[in-house]
Amino acid sequence: MNRRTVLEASFLGTALAATSGASASAAAQPAARSPYVTARDGTKLFVQDWGNGKPVLLLSAWTFNGSAWGTQIAALNEKGFRCIAPDRRGHGRSEMPSSGYDLETLTNDVADIIEARDLSDVTLVGFSMGTNEAVNYLGRYGSDRIARLVLVSPTTPFLVKTEDNPDAVPMAMIEADNAAVARDFAKWIAANEAPFFLPETPEITRTWIREMMLSVPLPVALACRKAISFADLRAAAAKIDRPTLILHGDKDASAPLPLTGAKTAKLIKGSKLTIYEGGPHPLPLTHGERVIADMLAFMAA
Numbered sequence: 001m002n003r004r005t006v007l008e009a010s011f012l013g014t015a016l017a018a019t020s021g022a023s024a025s026a027a028a029q030p031a032a033r034s035p036y037v038t039a040r041d042g043t044k045l046f047v048q049d050w051g052n053g054k055p056v057l058l059l060s061a062w063t064f065n066g067s068a069w070g071t072q073i074a075a076l077n078e079k080g081f082r083c084i085a086p087d088r089r090g091h092g093r094s095e096m097p098s099s100g101y102d103l104e105t106l107t108n109d110v111a112d113i114i115e116a117r118d119l120s121d122v123t124l125v126g127f128s129m130g131t132n133e134a135v136n137y138l139g140r141y142g143s144d145r146i147a148r149l150v151l152v153s154p155t156t157p158f159l160v161k162t163e164d165n166p167d168a169v170p171m172a173m174i175e176a177d178n179a180a181v182a183r184d185f186a187k188w189i190a191a192n193e194a195p196f197f198l199p200e201t202p203e204i205t206r207t208w209i210r211e212m213m214l215s216v217p218l219p220v221a222l223a224c225r226k227a228i229s230f231a232d233l234r235a236a237a238a239k240i241d242r243p244t245l246i247l248h249g250d251k252d253a254s255a256p257l258p259l260t261g262a263k264t265a266k267l268i269k270g271s272k273l274t275i276y277e278g279g280p281h282p283l284p285l286t287h288g289e290r291v292i293a294d295m296l297a298f299m300a301a
Contacts, residue, residue, distance in 0.1 A: 037116040039089070039109050041100060046093035047113060048085040051077035054147075054299075056123045058085040059110065059130030061153075061282070062228060063213040063221050065092030068127075071288040072295070079296060081123075086113055090220035101223035103231050107136045120145050123299055127152040127284055128255065129228050131264075139236025149244040149268075150295055153281050155255045156264045157234045165234075168259055174229050181225060185218055195253035198278075198286050205285060237267040244271035245298040247291060249279020272298075 036044045048066045050073055058069045066085030073083040087094040089109060090101060100106070110133050114122065124146050126134035131154035138146060161168040181188045189210055197206060213221075246268075248261030255261070257275065265273035274294060276287055284291050 033117075035093075037086070037113045039100075039112045041097070041105070043089050043097050043100065043109070044095045045089060045109055045113065046087040047117075048073070049082070049117065051080075051082045053080040053082050054121055054123070055082045055084055055117075055119045056125060056299075057110075057114065057119065058083060059124075059126040059133050060085070060088060060091075061128035061130060062224055063091070063216045064127075064209075065212060067092065068209075068212065069284065072284060072292055075292045076295075081299075084113065084117060084119065086110075088224070090224075091216055096217065096220065101220055101227060103132060103136055103227040104140075106224075106227065107133050107140060110134075110137050111141050114145055121147045123148050123150065123295075125150040125152065125295070126154070128155055128281065129224065131156050132228055132231050132233060135233045135236050135240070135264075136231070138240050138242070139233065143240070143242050146242055148299065149240065149242050150298065151244065151246045151261070151264060152283055152291065153248055153252055153255055154246060154260050154264050155228050156231075156260060157237045157267055158232045158263075159229055159259065160232075178222065178225055178229065182218065182222055185221065186214060189213060192253075195251070196281055198280060201286060209282070209285070234267060237264055238269075240268045240271075243298070243301075244268045245294065246271055246273045247276065247283055247294060248273065249276040249281065249283055249287075251278050252281045254281035 033049045035046055037047050038044055056076055058066065058072065060066060060068055065087040069083070069085045073085060076083050086109070088106065090096045122145055124134050124137070126132070131151045134149060134151065135156050138149065158165050159169050160174065161170045193206065246261050246265050248257050250257050261273060265271050276283060276290070279287055
């Protein structure tokens with residue numbers, strides 16, 4: 001074999017090895033995931049789906065979209081978890097049908113995402129309105145695909161004052177607040193902003209959230225707000241049979257702890273209620289590092 005043949009053989013071997021390595025690497029990569037899931041009524045739902053490993057499904061607050069979970073997604077990906085954060089219908093980059101903003105349809109959307117992505121052993125995380133969808137999902141669809149539940153600043157189990165729920169919010173007060181949103185959503189946001197955040201929350205964060213909320217069309221925002229306001233999830237919460245962590249601030253003006261988190265904890269057998277002293281409603285924004293640490297400790301237990 002002459003020198004040229006040796007060199008050609010050497011080059012060919014290197015090229016084949018590189019090609020083989022690239023093919024093996026490509027084969028090891030998961031299939032590309034579409035950014036959309038089609039709900040059973042045909043609505044296309046935008047779904048952020050980052051990382052690999054055990055899945056964490058993150059359900060957002062009222063008028064928030066999946067981008068609000070960015071800090072948690074980055075941290076959980078770093079720890080080897082896969083994060084799925086959908087935009088609720090009518091929010092963010094999801095389609096905006098003229099109907100389907102009742103809790104039952106919104107919960108169907110969650111189920112359709114879980115089925116479409118074939119998720120199992122899921123850590124289901126709900127924040128604010130997302131807790132209604134999470135608890136209702138478990139009540140309607142069961143826990144076969146769910147390993148554990150995290151409720152952040154829950155608006156469960158039932159906000160309306162009734163004979164069998166006396167320490168709650170009078171119907172007239174709920175209706176007046178919804179009417180204020182309908183009259184002037186921007187003005188309502190401005191009037192409620194101070195207790196929503198911490199005094200030290202930077203203006204750029206406040207602006208980002210204001211713009212996110214105002215990007216949701218008012219009919220959608222109102223329909224979703226009514227879905228939260230009148231949902232009675234006491235029976236669904238009492239049936240939950242998965243380990244549950246509840247994170248709630250004792251200065252939450254949007255979902256006061258005694259009316260929501262504390263009641264939910266009593267209904268879910270074996271649940272753990274962690275109270276954030278001085279914590280307002282948007283804990284993933286104001287107490288992001290602690291929320292991540294508490295979630296990771298819970299998922300590792």
